[in-house]
Amino acid sequence: MFHRIRRRRAEAEMAEILRRHAEFEARMIAEQGSPYSAATVPEPPAEPAPVVDDFLPPELRVPSHDQVEGRMMPWPWPVVLDDEVVACTECATYRDWLIISTYGQVWLRCRAGHQQLEPRLDTAWFNRHSGPSDATHATFEDCLRHLGH
Structure with missing residues (x-):
């Protein structure tokens, strides 16, 4: 109540x-x-505003996917696929890889410079595990030097 x-x-x-x-x-x-x-209507400017490029300056632009041949990332750990550790077919190394994604394929490169195609990995896997690019290089060798291979 x-x-x-x-x-x-x-x-x-x-x-x-x-x-x-x-x-x-x-x-x-x-x-x-x-x-x-009374609704206020803004007056048009007396002179047209100058046209300004509203995009990043060239030194800050990242190349698009069709402007690069591929991407690389270091992978210091063993690559385990289907409960199997992937080893180099030539020298049997199983860690300290350089993973290369190019033209929809993923390649593994060991420290000795042997490369092998890994069909069980795809570009989506590479994109999930790679971080942002920190540099772009004109040649494959420049990229290898940058990544310490």
């Missing part, structure tokens, strides 16, 4: 607050005028 009385008092107080607010708003509009009465 008491909660009904409290609820009615709260509703009456809220109605009084809303009434006072409406009166105050009516007085303010009467004194200053409504800010919404």
Whole structure:
């Protein structure tokens, strides 16, 4: 029973607050005028704005996928596929790989320079595991030197 009385008092107080607010708003509009009465249309500039290239400067642009031959990343851990550790077919090395993604294929390159195609890996796997590119190189050898191979 008491909660009904409290609820009615709260509703009456809220109605009084809303009434006072409406009166105050009516007085303010009467004194200053409504800010919404006349829509303000911005004036066109006297002279056209200069055309500015809204893109990154050339030194900050990243080449698109069709402008690069491929991507590489170091992989110091063993590559495990289907519960099998992948080893180099020529020297039997199983860690410290350089993983190369090019033309939709993924290649593994060991420290000795032997390369082998890994058909169980794809470009999606490479993209999930590689980080952002930190450099672009003109030649394959430059990239190898950059990655310490």
